[in-house]
Amino acid sequence: MTDWDAAYDNRAAVGNAEVYLNRWQAEASAFRDAMLLRMSCELSKPYGDKSRNQYDVFFPQAKAKGVVIYIHGGYWRALDNSYFSHLAVGPLAHGWKVAVPSYTLAPQARIGEITSEIASAITHIAENRDGPIRLIGHSAGGHLVSRMLCDDNLLREDVYARIENTVAVSGLFDLQHLPKTKMNEDLQLDAAEVKYESPVNYDPRENARITCLVGGDELPEFIRQNELLEGWKSAGAKVKVISDQGKNHFSVIEPLADPNSLLTMALLN
Numbered sequence: 666m667t668d669w670d671a672a673y674d675n676r677a678a679v680g681n682a683e684v685y686l687n688r689w690q691a692e693a694s695a696f697r698d699a700m701l702l703r704m705s706c707e708l709s710k711p712y713g714d715k716s717r718n719q720y721d722v723f724f725p726q727a728k729a730k731g732v733v734i735y736i737h738g739g740y741w742r743a744l745d746n747s748y749f750s751h752l753a754v755g756p757l758a759h760g761w762k763v764a765v766p767s768y769t770l771a772p773q774a775r776i777g778e779i780t781s782e783i784a785s786a787i788t789h790i791a792e793n794r795d796g797p798i799r800l801i802g803h804s805a806g807g808h809l810v811s812r813m814l815c816d817d818n819l820l821r822e823d824v825y826a827r828i829e830n831t832v833a834v835s836g837l838f839d840l841q842h843l844p845k846t847k848m849n850e851d852l853q854l855d856a857a858e859v860k861y862e863s864p865v866n867y868d869p870r871e872n873a874r875i876t877c878l879v880g881g882d883e884l885p886e887f888i889r890q891n892e893l894l895e896g897w898k899s900a901g902a903k904v905k906v907i908s909d910q911g912k913n914h915f916s917v918i919e920p921l922a923d924p925n926s927l928l929t930m931a932l933l934n
Contacts, residue, residue: 669845672886673740675804675914685915686748692922693750697721700750712766712789713782720766720786721746722794723753729762731796731829733932734787735921738804738835741779742771742851751922758924759933761799764790771851776840776862783809784819791824798824800831801932803918807836807877808864811894814875814902815867831875832932834918835883838864838893842886865893869902876905876931880912887914907931 676682700706706723722732733756737749746765753763766786768779791798802810811833813820820828837843840863844854860866869875879891891906898904909917909927920926 669842670847672842672884673846673848675884675887678884679913679915682915685919686744689748689751693748693752696751696754697747712786715769715782717745717767717769718782718786719746720764720790721750722762722764722790723750723757724762725757725760727760729794729796730760731762731798732790732794733761733763733799733801734790735763735765736783736800736802736806736809737765737767738802738806738918739770740848740852741776741805742848752918754922755920755924755926755929756799756933759929761933762794764794766790772853775853775858777858780809780812780819780862784813787813787820788824791827796827797829798827799829799932801834801921802832802836803834804914805837807833808838808840808862811836811838811864811875812862814869814873815864816870817867818870825870829874830932831873832878832928833875833894834878834928835880835887835914836877836890837887838877838890865896868900869897871901873897873902874904875902876907878907878909878917878928878931880914880917881908881910882913883917884914905931 708721709719712718737744745767756763768782800810810831840859877891920928
């Protein structure tokens with residue numbers, strides 16, 4: 666590989682990425698409006714001191730089984746939680762409440778700082794929401810949720826013990842090639858942070874359970890990355906690797922809004 670920009674350029678690979686993003690915004694906004702009318706959500710709840718340290722939470726009709734926390738992607742430098750509210754539909758149908766946080770974006774924050782913000786968000790949600798926790802993240806969000814399972818212990822033991830399952834969708838677990846891309850002007854990754862923020866360089870925490878899921882039509886680099894955490898099995902983690910055939914980098918996350926999809930079942934079973 667010589668063109669690392671092309672290796673990670675999902676928008677160019679898919680071609681109509683803006684169609685997905687525009688549709689997500691519209692569907693997410695309509696979903697929030699409907700949930701507000703039903704008084705089944707709380708919006709813009711703070712979890713920290715920074716402007717983007719906030720989350721929305723959506724409630725099922727009956728008493729919740731626990732909380733799903735969804736971490737959005739965007740290469741740590743784009744998007745926010747307002748694009749993804751509607752993805753709560755799948756878990757809600759199974760009786761789970763769903764929290765969707767935002768976080769500070771690069772270049773205002775480095776990836777290590779974003780990782781710490783996600784740990785803070787999960788901790789805050791855990792302290793204010795009862796029951797077991799399931800984590801799911803897409804793309805950069807897949808990296809961020811997998812970091813919560815690493816043995817550098819970003820989460821307190823009592824919070825980590827409540828995480829029953831994690832799903833990393835199109836996750837990035839090895840950051841070594843990102844400094845070779847133009848986006849590193851924003852990410853500002855150096856060799857030390859690449860090593861520290863790559864989940865593949867860690868052992869998993871005790872009882873870690875993760876499913877790595879990628880679209881069958883994704884870029885080769887994402888398909889390669891999806892298999893990297895299989896090495897955690899030797900350290901006792903429960904790891905599943907799944908390819909969702911026919912899905913690209915954007916369509917692969919949409920089935921979370923379907924209560925019966927492969928993705929929703931991978932998260933909740």
